[in-house]
Every structure is written in C-alpha cells, then in structure tokens.
Amino acid sequence: MNPNKALWEKGDFTKIADTMRESGTELVARLGISKGMKVLDLGCGDGTTAIPEAKLDAIVLGVDIAENLVKAGNKRAEAAGLTNISFQEGDATDLRDLEEKAFDLVVSIFGAMFAPKPMDVAKEMVRVTRPGGRIVMGNWIPGDPTLVAQILKVCSAYTPPPPEGFVSPMLWGVESNVIERFGAAGIPKEDITFERETFTFRADYSPVEFLNRFRLYYGPTMNAYEAAEKNGVAADLQHELAALFNSRNESKSSMTTSIPATYLKVTVHRK
Template sequence: MNPNKALWEKGDFTQIADTMRRSGEELVDKLDITRGMKVLDLGCGDGTTAIPEAQHGAEVLGVDIARNLVEAGNKRAAAAGLANCTFQEGDACDLDGIPDKSFDRVVSVFGAMFAPKPFDVAKEMVRVTKPGGKVVMGNWIPGDPTLVAQILKISSAYTPPPPEGFISPMTWGVERNVVERFGQAGIPPERISCEKDTFTFTAPYSPATYMGLFKDFYGPTMNAFDAAEKNGKSADLQQELTALFNSQNQAASPDNTLLTATYLRVTVDC
C-alpha cells in the first residue's frame, strides 16, 4: 500500500477533526468564496474546510487519499444537506482525472503538505486552477513552539529514521521552499504570499484526555507509540506529550482544552 495512504487510514482523524471545526470555518471566511465558485479541497479529511466552503455556496470537490475519511466526508455532507459537496479518493501528487484549469480555488489545509512529492503537488495544484484563481495552503511550521509542530517533533524522536529520499512535510512551512516549488510550477515569486496564522483546537475534556485522542487516532503519533513500545519507551513518549498538552492549554478550566497552533498560510495567484 502507498505509505501515505496507510498512514492516514491507520487511525481515525475524524476524532481530531471534530475539535478543529471552528477554526476551519474561520479560515474559510477569509478566502472570499462565493456562491457558484468551483473549489477543490485537497487532503480534505472529512471536510473541516470543505463543508464550510459548500455552505458559502461553492461547488466543492473534496479529495483525500484515505478512504475512511472520504466516506466520513460524504456522510457529513449528506447529513448537512449539501448536494454541492462531494468527496472522492485521490492523490495530491497526481490528480488523475481532474481537468486543467477547472477550479476557482484549490484549498489544502494541513493536507497536501503530507504528500511525498512536493514539487508534483505544487504542479498539480497550479494545473487544475483557473487563470485568475487562487491556491491556498495551510502548512505547519518546522521548529515552531506551538502544539502541532511540537507533537510532530516529539513523535519523530521516537520513530526510526525515514527512508532515503524522504522529504519532510514540515518543509512546506518554510517560505523559500514554497516559492521554489510553485516557481517550478510556473508561478513567479510576486504572486506568492506567505503569512503566519493560528488554528485553534477546542475539546470539552482535559488536555491529558485530548492527548489520548492523538495517541489512538492520529497516524503520526500512533506510529511513534508503536515504535516507542518496541523500544520500551512508550511511557516516556506519553509523559512528554502529556506535558506538552498541559503546558499549552489555554482553557480556563483544567477539564477543558483550548490549544492554538501557528501555521503558514500560503496564497498563490494563478
């Protein structure tokens, strides 16, 4: 199986996505999406941004490599009565069957950054965007002190070295890499903008309980615990992650969780 597909089908990211809905809606509000636009949401999960895009009146196609998340997205769209939002399986490195210049917006929030061939991803996103349209990405930033970058940093310390040729998804959070990748796709630097933004995770239970969701349902963390278990270091990993979640919790009550994470918001004018 495609390793990226295996990673995201391993857990159940909907458990995490349920705590990301508010920020997904707030981000979509910034994208100038209007009724009748065609939007491709790439690496869409179960629709954290795709569902709000459809609620703005756009015709939305969500594409994700994980079958379980595509199925969950279609169920959410149906439950919301959104006939203008459909989800299908696909690979951000090769959008096979999707015509050139067919979308007004191509959006990928913490999705396409995890695909293994970043130059191919940039090329495909540009290819399917209409002239005058926009590509928008949300990418985690390497070394950032906030939640998700630290989860991934801690997790990577417990996992075996990646295979030769592996390109870290976190490299999408570096502006010069973004400019280089879209540059090879034909976009000049002056049509690429990057700015830091924040994403909020909210959960009605303690940070330790919330961390347990990442342990049980988030592919990268699940892999880290699998590796740590084999090395007798599972308790160490659990302690590190629990301390992280507790230290970053901004909720007024210890029985609730409110965590913010900084990311790089990329806008490409095609």
C-alpha cells in the same frame, strides 16, 4: 499499498477533526468564497474546511487519499443536506482524474503538505487552477513552539529514521521552499504571499484526553507509540507529550482544551 494512504487510513482522523471545526469555519470565512465558485479542497479529511466552503454556496470537490475519510466526508455532507459538495479518493501528487484549469480556488489546509513528492503536488495544484484563480495552503511550521510542530518533533525522536529520499512535510512551512516548489510549477515569487495565522483546537475534555485521541487515532502519533512500546520507552513519550499538551492549553479549565497553533498561510495567485 501506498505508504501515505496506509498512514492516513491507519487511525481515524475524524476524532481529531472534531476539535478543528470552529477554526476551520473561521478560516474559510476569510477566503472570499462566493456563490457558484468552483473549489477543490485537497487533503480534505472529512471536510473540516470543505463543508464550510459548501455552506457558502461554492461547488466543492473534496479529495483525500484515505478511503475512510472520504466516506466520512460524504456522510457529513449528506447529514447537512448539502448537494453542492462531493468527496472522492485521490492523490495530491497525481490528480489525473481532474481537468486542467477546472477550479477557481484550490484549498489545502494541513493536507497536501503531508503528500510525498512536493514538486509534483505544487505542479498539480497549479495545473487544476484556472488563470485568475487562487491556491491557498495552510502548512505547519518546522521548529515552531506551538502544538503540532512540537508533536511531530517529539514523535520523530521515538520513531525509526525515515526511508532514503523522504522529504519532511514540515518543509512546506518554510517560505523559500514554497517559492521554489511553485516556481518550478511556473509561478513567479511575486505572485505568492505569506501570512502567519493561528488555528485553535477546541474540545470539551482535558488536554490529556486530547492527547489520548492522538495516541489512538492519529497515524504519525500511533506509529511513535508503537515504536516506543517496542523500545520500552512508551512512558517517556507519554510524559513528554502530556507535558506539551498541558503547557499549551489556554483554556480557563484544566478539564477543557483550547490550544492555539501557528501555521503558515500561503496564497498563490494564478495568472
């Protein structure tokens, strides 16, 4: 099996996505979506941004590599009575089933950044975007002190080194890399803009319970705990991550969670 597919089908990302709904809707509200706009949401999960896009009357296709998340997305769309959205399996490095210049807007929020072969990802996103259209990515930033970058940093210290040729997904959070990747796909750097924005995870339970969901349902964190268990250091990993989650919580109550995380918003204008 494709190792990237195996990673994201390993857990159940819907348990994390439940904490992302509000910020996902807020982000989509700023994308300038209008009725009838054709939108591709790439690495869509179960629709954290794709469902709000459809609620703005866009015609939305959600594509994700994980079969379980595609099924969950279609179930959410059906429950919401949305007929202008569908979810299907696909690989961000090879969108062979999608026509060239088919979409007015391609959105990937913390999705395509995790696919291997980033040059291929950029090329495919450009290929399926029509001239005059846009690509919008939300990417976590390496070394950033906020939650997700630090989760991945901590977990990397407990897992075996990645295979030869592995390219860190966090490099999508570095502007020069983004410029290089889209440049190779034919986009001049003056047609790429960057902003720092904030995405907030919100839950009606404690940060420690939120961490528990990462431990049980988030592929990269699951792998880190498994490796730590084998090496007898699972308690150390738990202690580090619990301290991180508690320190980043900005909720007024220790029994609820509100954790902001900075990300790099990339906008590519396809001419």
